[in-house]
Amino acid sequence: MCLAIPARIEQLLAGDSAIVNLGGVKKEISLALVEDVAIGDYVIVHVGYALQKLDPDEAERTLALFAEMDDFQRGTSA
Numbered sequence: 785m786c787l788a789i790p791a792r793i794e795q796l797l798a799g800d801s802a803i804v805n806l807g808g809v810k811k812e813i814s815l816a817l818v819e820d821v822a823i824g825d826y827v828i829v830h831v832g833y834a835l836q837k838l839d840p841d842e843a844e845r846t847l848a849l850f851a852e853m854d855d856f857q858r859g860t861s862a
Contacts, residue, residue, distance in 0.1 A: 787830070788828045788829060789806060789829050789830075789850075790828060790846050790847055791804035791813070791826065791829045792825070792843070793823050793824065794810065794823065796815075796821070796822075796823060800814060800816045802821065802834070804827070804829060804834075806829065807850075811829075811832075812832075813832050814832060814833045814834065815827075816833065821834065821837060825840075826839075826840055826843035
């Protein structure tokens with residue numbers, strides 16, 4: 785199974801690279817597979833590559849679901 789995670793672009797770097805925020809963790813990724821990406825955009829990231837841009841509302845819903853699953857596993861859900 786593969787897991788691709790929504791991440792917000794925080795900084796654009798030279799050479800088709802960017803710094804993204806993955807749940808508070810900053811990571812350098814490749815943008816070689818996507819076009820027209822700007823700071824603040826969300827992308828789907830898999831093994832260090834942005835695969836596609838993601839609608840901001842969809843990204844927020846997906847991240848909220850991940851947080852809900854984490855809360856449930858920790859036994860802290862309401």
